Amino acid sequence: MRIKKAEAFPLRYPEIIDNNNIRHIVLVRLETDTGIVGWGECVTIFRENAASVAALLRHGLLEVVQDRDPLENITLWQALRQRVWWYGDVGGIAAFAISAVDMALWDLKGKILNQPLYTLLGGKKHERLPACASIHPKGTTIDELAAEMASYIEAGYQLVKVGFGKKGTANLGFDAARDIAFARAVRAAMGPDAGFMIDVGARLRWDVPYAVRMARAFAEIGLYWLEDPFHPDNLRAYHHLRAAVPDLPIAFGERLFTLDAFHRILEADVCDIILVDAGRAEGITGVLQVVELAAQFNVKFNPHTYSSAVNTAAAIHLALCAERPSIFELMPLPSVMQVELATNPIRHVDGWVTAPDAPGLGVEVVEETVQKYLMEI
Numbered sequence: 001m002r003i004k005k006a007e008a009f010p011l012r013y014p015e016i017i018d019n020n021n022i023r024h025i026v027l028v029r030l031e032t033d034t035g036i037v038g039w040g041e042c043v044t045i046f047r048e049n050a051a052s053v054a055a056l057l058r059h060g061l062l063e064v065v066q067d068r069d070p071l072e073n074i075t076l077w078q079a080l081r082q083r084v085w086w087y088g089d090v091g092g093i094a095a096f097a098i099s100a101v102d103m104a105l106w107d108l109k110g111k112i113l114n115q116p117l118y119t120l121l122g123g124k125k126h127e128r129l130p131a132c133a134s135i136h137p138k139g140t141t142i143d144e145l146a147a148e149m150a151s152y153i154e155a156g157y158q159l160v161k162v163g164f165g166k167k168g169t170a171n172l173g174f175d176a177a178r179d180i181a182f183a184r185a186v187r188a189a190m191g192p193d194a195g196f197m198i199d200v201g202a203r204l205r206w207d208v209p210y211a212v213r214m215a216r217a218f219a220e221i222g223l224y225w226l227e228d229p230f231h232p233d234n235l236r237a238y239h240h241l242r243a244a245v246p247d248l249p250i251a252f253g254e255r256l257f258t259l260d261a262f263h264r265i266l267e268a269d270v271c272d273i274i275l276v277d278a279g280r281a282e283g284i285t286g287v288l289q290v291v292e293l294a295a296q297f298n299v300k301f302n303p304h305t306y307s308s309a310v311n312t313a314a315a316i317h318l319a320l321c322a323e324r325p326s327i328f329e330l331m332p333l334p335s336v337m338q339v340e341l342a343t344n345p346i347r348h349v350d351g352w353v354t355a356p357d358a359p360g361l362g363v364e365v366v367e368e369t370v371q372k373y374l375m376e377i
Contacts, residue, residue: 001112002067005031008057008100010050012375016333017306018136019168024050025279025307025337027370028057028100030108032070038108039365041310042096043279051377053096061097065105070112073105077285091257095282102283103314103361110360117317117362118355121288124320131348132159132195133332134306137170142178145170146185152332153194158351159224159327160186160194165201173204180217187221195327197251199227206230208240215245225273227251238270251275254304258282262290266297273326275304278318279311287318295323302326308335309342313361316346320355328353340369 007029015023024047028040044050064079080098081089088094110117118124133152139145149160164173172179186196198218200206206214211229218226226248230237232255242250252271256262257280265271274294278287291301301322303315306329319325330348331338338345342363346353356362 001069001071002033003030003065003070003108004033004067005029006062006066008054008062009370010044010054010375010377011337011370011373012047012050013336013373015337016335017134017331018166019138021167022047024375026050026053026057026096026100027308027310028062028104030065030070030104032108032112036108036111038070038104038106038111038360039310040100040103040105040107040283041279041308042100043277043307043311044096047375049093049096050375052093053100054377056093056097057100061101065101070105070108073102073109074285076105077102077283081282089258091261095257096280099279099281099283099286102285103278103310106284106314107360114359116355116357117284117314117360118321121317121321124355125323126320126325128352128354129316129319129325129328130158130195131156131351131353132161132197132327132329133157134161134329135332136163136166136168137172138168140169142182142185145172145182146189149186149196150189153190155332156348156351157330157332158195159197160190161197161199161227161329163199163201165203173201176210176214179214183218183221183223192222195224196222197224197227200229208237211237211241212244215241215248219245219248223248225249225251227275228254232256232265235265235268235270238268242270249273251302256281259286259289259293263293266294266299271299273300273302275302277304277311278314279305279307284314284318291318291322298324300324300326303328305329306331308337309345309363310361310365312338312346313356313363316353316355317361336369336373340372341366
């Protein structure tokens with residue numbers, strides 16, 4: 001059996017979670033000479049990134065898997081990394097492209113062998129994970145925002161993660177007193193047991209004194225974790241923050257690409273939860289290596305999925321097979337890349353998320369939706 005067709009599809013769509021701002025992903029579709037199809041995704045977000053990744057795939061990387069045996073997916077992943085040695089084996093656009101191809105290869109392999117991805121990964125270590133509503137808030141006032149966060153707990157989610165520094169009317173992340181008031185109001189609205197996390201957006205530029213002030217206030221209301229408070233190169237700042245507020249867990253890693261980069265922050269002991277996205281960090285194969293390494297450092301794993309149903313499916317399989325998973329993030333509003341792209345997107349049931357038992361990733365892609373949101377480049 002050989003891969004006879006390899007295609008890249010850059011998609012452009014309004015993201016309801018992100019106040020209907022336009023986002024972008026790239027899907028890869030691989031088809032064998034027997035008609036079996038596998039899908040993969042990379043989380044490009046921006047138009048120029050999606051266009052660049054699609055060009056990279058169409059004009060070179062997809063040739064690496066053309067006419068090859070899809071069951072040899074690890075060998076093909078290594079060949080992809082070798083192909084990009086000059087322009088991307090340390091991360092960047094090439095890592096996005098490798099991620100999408102690798103994910104499609106795993107999906108294809110599972111369908112050929114009639115096995116779910118979790119079986120190919122060696123079997124589940126956990127049956128389910130608590131569902132977290134990951135959201136960019138829509139409200140304006142503190143009371144509105146707190147009620148919005150509490151509504152997701154009422155809808156069955158066990159945790160809520162909110163992004164600071166985002167577009168829209170929430171205006172979170174720009175005023176210390178207001179942000180602390182927001183956190184206290186959310187805790188009061190959700191009650192003492194619900195999980196609550198804050199993601200410090202890339203637009204914000206916290207220094208150490210400011211971060212310590214905020215972290216101390218957040219620790220008082222039982223924040224589940226504080227995410228990416230500093231630039232990923234500023235490891236000294238992470239050390240200072242952890243020393244100043246040791247009882248507040250830190251999540252870190254969403255902007256990293258490779259095993260070497262994750263190894264560096266694990267050895268530096270700067271986080272309690274590592275964020276690794278299969279749609280960015282060199283695919284399922286790349287994430288597997290990072291997750292195994294993180295377990296050796298006793299650091300929890302969060303797959304940090306926040307895009308389409310394809311990446312979400314890959315993420316839940318990876319998380320349930322990990323030694324130390326944490327929670328599982330879902331979009332609590334009907335994103336088109338979830339509800340339109342797949343006939344069976346991953347959802348929580350009574351606050352818990354499980355992996356599908358169907359072969360491969362376990363989600364069925366609607367190809368008409370791919371064409372509907374296709375971006376011409």
